[in-house]
Amino acid sequence: MAFVVPKETYNGKVFEVEIGAGDKAVKFGGENCLPFLGFEGSIPNKPVIAHEVQDVPPSDWPETVQAAYKDVSGDPVTWAKHCQDSLGAQVIALRLIGTHPDRENRTPEEAAKTVKDVLAAINVPLIILGSNNAEKDAQVLRAACEAASGKNCLVGKAQEANYKTIIATAMATGHKVIAMSDLDVNLAKQLNILITQMGFDKEKIVTDPMSSALGYGIEYTYSVMERIRAAGLMQNDQTMAQPVVNDIGMYVWKAKETIATEAEMPAWGPVEDRAVGWELTTATGLLMAGSNLLIMRHPKAIDAVRKVVNDLV
Amino acid sequence: MALSGVEIFKHLPKTNCKKCGFPTCLAFAMKLAAKQASLDSCPDASDEAKSFLGAASEPPIRGITIGAGAKALKVGEETVLFRHDKKFVNPCGFALAIKDTDPDADIDAKAAAVAGSEIDRVGQMLRVELIAVMDASGEPSRFAAAVKRAADKAPDAGIILASSNPAAIEAALPAVAGRKPMIYGANAGNADKMVALAKGAGASLGVVADGLDAMAELTEKIKAMDFKDMVMDPGARKAKDMVEQYTMIRRAALKKDFKPFGYPVISFAVNGDPFMEQALASVGIAKYASIVVLSDISTWKTLALIALRQNIYTDPQVPMQVTQNIYKVGEPTADAPLLITTNFSLSYFIVLGEVENSKVPSWLAVMDVEGLSVLTAWAAGKFTASKIAQFILESGVEKDIAHKELVIPGYVAVLSGALEDKLPGWKITVGPREANALPAFLKNKA
Numbered sequence: 001m002a003f004v005v006p007k008e009t010y011n012g013k014v015f016e017v018e019i020g021a022g023d024k025a026v027k028f029g030g031e032n033c034l035p036f037l038g039f040e041g042s043i044p045n046k047p048v049i050a051h052e053v054q055d056v057p058p059s060d061w062p063e064t065v066q067a068a069y070k071d072v073s074g075d076p077v078t079w080a081k082h083c084q085d086s087l088g089a090q091v092i093a094l095r096l097i098g099t100h101p102d103r104e105n106r107t108p109e110e111a112a113k114t115v116k117d118v119l120a121a122i123n124v125p126l127i128i129l130g131s132n133n134a135e136k137d138a139q140v141l142r143a144a145c146e147a148a149s150g151k152n153c154l155v156g157k158a159q160e161a162n163y164k165t166i167i168a169t170a171m172a173t174g175h176k177v178i179a180m181s182d183l184d185v186n187l188a189k190q191l192n193i194l195i196t197q198m199g200f201d202k203e204k205i206v207t208d209p210m211s212s213a214l215g216y217g218i219e220y221t222y223s224v225m226e227r228i229r230a231a232g233l234m235q236n237d238q239t240m241a242q243p244v245v246n247d248i249g250m251y252v253w254k255a256k257e258t259i260a261t262e263a264e265m266p267a268w269g270p271v272e273d274r275a276v277g278w279e280l281t282t283a284t285g286l287l288m289a290g291s292n293l294l295i296m297r298h299p300k301a302i303d304a305v306r307k308v309v310n311d312l313v
Numbered sequence: 314m315a316l317s318g319v320e321i322f323k324h325l326p327k328t329n330c331k332k333c334g335f336p337t338c339l340a341f342a343m344k345l346a347a348k349q350a351s352l353d354s355c356p357d358a359s360d361e362a363k364s365f366l367g368a369a370s371e372p373p374i375r376g377i378t379i380g381a382g383a384k385a386l387k388v389g390e391e392t393v394l395f396r397h398d399k400k401f402v403n404p405c406g407f408a409l410a411i412k413d414t415d416p417d418a419d420i421d422a423k424a425a426a427v428a429g430s431e432i433d434r435v436g437q438m439l440r441v442e443l444i445a446v447m448d449a450s451g452e453p454s455r456f457a458a459a460v461k462r463a464a465d466k467a468p469d470a471g472i473i474l475a476s477s478n479p480a481a482i483e484a485a486l487p488a489v490a491g492r493k494p495m496i497y498g499a500n501a502g503n504a505d506k507m508v509a510l511a512k513g514a515g516a517s518l519g520v521v522a523d524g525l526d527a528m529a530e531l532t533e534k535i536k537a538m539d540f541k542d543m544v545m546d547p548g549a550r551k552a553k554d555m556v557e558q559y560t561m562i563r564r565a566a567l568k569k570d571f572k573p574f575g576y577p578v579i580s581f582a583v584n585g586d587p588f589m590e591q592a593l594a595s596v597g598i599a600k601y602a603s604i605v606v607l608s609d610i611s612t613w614k615t616l617a618l619i620a621l622r623q624n625i626y627t628d629p630q631v632p633m634q635v636t637q638n639i640y641k642v643g644e645p646t647a648d649a650p651l652l653i654t655t656n657f658s659l660s661y662f663i664v665l666g667e668v669e670n671s672k673v674p675s676w677l678a679v680m681d682v683e684g685l686s687v688l689t690a691w692a693a694g695k696f697t698a699s700k701i702a703q704f705i706l707e708s709g710v711e712k713d714i715a716h717k718e719l720v721i722p723g724y725v726a727v728l729s730g731a732l733e734d735k736l737p738g739w740k741i742t743v744g745p746r747e748a749n750a751l752p753a754f755l756k757n758k759a
Contacts, residue, residue, distance in 0.1 A: 003529040003573065006564040036556045060670075102753040132749070215434070215620035216666070217659040219627050223397040230395070254666050257616060267432075269613035277591050281617040284592045285625075288556070288599035304588040311552040311589075312596075
């Protein structure tokens, strides 16, 4: 019985999104087949990894990942430049966590200044993330969008509760937007529809299905992503054809496996390898489900994921 | 390939004799299609029907068991490409590769590591199930000695005898008699001898070929020798080839009914870079490998792989649940706060993580609502004031705490009045809606 390669035919294609400008601009998405199945489609861009930096020192990060940035994380500009110049970051993701009302409660104006300063110091594309407080993010991201006007950033996250302000500003200031919903394929679709109904280009949206760490619900994210891809590629559903971002650092580095020291959990082995491996395994798992953009923390995990990505294409 | 009830019906006697226990032949056919009945129940089935339906009722991917006893590993029998369609059936096995040229002390240590690899994750006992003894020496006696050594040290492990030399396999088999080992493996050159050895020992057979065309040819050749307990290694060692080859194999077996690929896959993640090995193993876990071979099973590495396997093979229709209990977070005193959430594993993990982050020792009441999240359980009437009150009173937590204050999730703030009625003398405090606000909330309280 002769073997004939069973190829799938796809009607759709993941939209290609470009962020940043000039020769450092970065593209992701654009494939017209399921993840890494190059034998039956074209995969013009590799998945991209963004290094996460924050507007305030990462005092709440576990020791292992804090230590990796201990000399630079006192200020976001130094931190971002370090990622770009010393770690070869392809993209910087600036999280304005200090604007959260339960944290430093920084003002939108302060956030805007941080964005301006970081943009002035780097030439790789910038992702601007709020603090995940829907109400505050609407104000903060509006100010941030304006401060970064024309720089073709990726801004987020727009959620059901706050998308109107964020989308309107992003549209006026020329940015791409991350649309996040709560781990549900229908909610993801609905949010994309709501956003496009405002006149925002469907090809400028990046979907955040809401990530979860390995061991803490990754299977939900995984299956929502596989279903999004199936809808976008097999059924050519244009509201499900957006590239997917996985903002994993914030979930991975809350897992006990990345925090507990070897003294606390002797059976679990050395904390650094374990924690880096936890971020790596989370990332690799989600790459299998179609991740186009990963926002990550530990430089060693990022290096390892780069190697995996090169092995996958 | 699964047959529809109507297709099966065509091969039945159509007498509606009811001897099978169903009212009509069509009803029986439907049960057969759903695999809820066996053709043996029909006394009048023709031989033609038996052979046709027998072949069709074979699972599209054969189930293979390695090892004997309660800890035997069964792999294969998968039915879908995507876990959201249906649960992946048999979680892949992990194997630790041990070279026969390793010093005895290393062989002992590695085999002991496999034997002691069991960990508890969300109430499931999970482990590295297999040892693959690799013939690196080329000397049958040395190989046989290493197999015996490893097998004795890890009496519950399934053993893979990895040599392409039939003489080495023959020498090693007595040490694993009765343990249903796997021989890895058969290739185009040695298939006759390997099949004979596998048949004699009741072993399964790893089949090694370079690429998928050669693999299809070889499994057919072996099947023609009346041997079916095969596991395939089509040669992928690079992540891209793993994803592509294993997808093609799974698709061909399930969607094209391509019998030569109706067997599980063994994947070698072995790599000099430990993180790369971890990632290659992750690729195998997600993309259809049934056995993943590693060169090292340090806990820092396998902890993640065991979690990924558990997550990928979780039933997407049945939420993972945590046992109902009052859990201690840190070392809570009698004055420590008492919080309640539901037993949906994600709710539990997220709340637990945030309470841990707060560094405020607490009592966490986890209530059985059949694995639903807080809001869903409330909407479904499983997380109501009277049920919560009953749980708290019956839990005995009153003996552990000196206060009578319960913190409920912000999403069910509406329950606070009714709860104070049902729990006389208790103060109900409404906590934050989202778990990530718990650290600030608990620090404020403390």
